[in-house]
Amino acid sequence: MSENWVTFSSWNPWHGCTKISPGCRYCYVYRQDEMYGSEVGSDICRKTANFDLPIKRRRDKSYKIPSGQLVSTCFTSDFLLEDADDWRPECWEMMRQRSDCLFYFFTKRINRLAHCLPDDWGEGYHNVMVGCTVENQAMADYRLPIFLDAPIRHKTIIVAPLIGSIDLSPYLVDSIEEVSVGGESGIYARPCHYDWVLDIRRQCVEHNIPFRFHQTGAKLVKDGRLYRIRRQYQLSQAHKANIDYLVGNYYAPETSEYRWEPSDYHD
Numbered sequence: 001m002s003e004n005w006v007t008f009s010s011w012n013p014w015h016g017c018t019k020i021s022p023g024c025r026y027c028y029v030y031r032q033d034e035m036y037g038s039e040v041g042s043d044i045c046r047k048t049a050n051f052d053l054p055i056k057r058r059r060d061k062s063y064k065i066p067s068g069q070l071v072s073t074c075f076t077s078d079f080l081l082e083d084a085d086d087w088r089p090e091c092w093e094m095m096r097q098r099s100d101c102l103f104y105f106f107t108k109r110i111n112r113l114a115h116c117l118p119d120d121w122g123e124g125y126h127n128v129m130v131g132c133t134v135e136n137q138a139m140a141d142y143r144l145p146i147f148l149d150a151p152i153r154h155k156t157i158i159v160a161p162l163i164g165s166i167d168l169s170p171y172l173v174d175s176i177e178e179v180s181v182g183g184e185s186g187i188y189a190r191p192c193h194y195d196w197v198l199d200i201r202r203q204c205v206e207h208n209i210p211f212r213f214h215q216t217g218a219k220l221v222k223d224g225r226l227y228r229i230r231r232q233y234q235l236s237q238a239h240k241a242n243i244d245y246l247v248g249n250y251y252a253p254e255t256s257e258y259r260w261e262p263s264d265y266h267d
């Protein structure tokens, strides 16, 4: 993974998602919709007003998203969501057009990737990075074999929300550019055990794969004690743990930090 991608933009072409696995139970999209009093169900996927943001220009004709940005893509939905199948081809086209940016999306639907790819994808666009999200052993064992076989140039594993110990070692191969681990946020968050985090770190060190502890979650169990961590400290506390391994300046935007605005929507 390049360390040159140190600044990032956000692009949310659609919003809303359906829950598909245990990690979705307290999905931040649903929590934020509720917090903002959205009148549209969070499971209704709709295009946003920023659908074509990557090709939007300012008055001086420059792109709104500057060249060289890491673009956090589709983080209040899932980029491979079935409901968005009709819209995705335009997104691929915009990514192709903005080869000067790196687009990064996470997905719990890696099983749908083959169905969603554009004709000229080949072994993957050079400027698209995909994070396969897993939350427990069952989802790791289902999704990661598919992910490892998929034609993608830049692959990361996002372990979030971590809700159980996971043996990732069968999947820690050279094509994985980073493993990023985080606990769950929100008042109903399931506890994340620091031992689970350290165990994944150990596996990454053994396989020489970059590891990042990106956030603690709201409830962290350490040395048998439960710590409740307020939202604003979940990133910084993880950083303070100082257990990242081989990661550079690159900094992955953390999805639940994003605060969408109702004005982002098309009606």
Ligand code: SF4
Pocket (backbone or CB within 6 Å): 017, 018, 019, 020, 021, 023, 024, 027, 028, 029, 076, 077, 078, 108
């Ligand atoms: S956005 Fe992610 S966590 Fe939320 S329902 Fe969709 S797949 Fe699940």
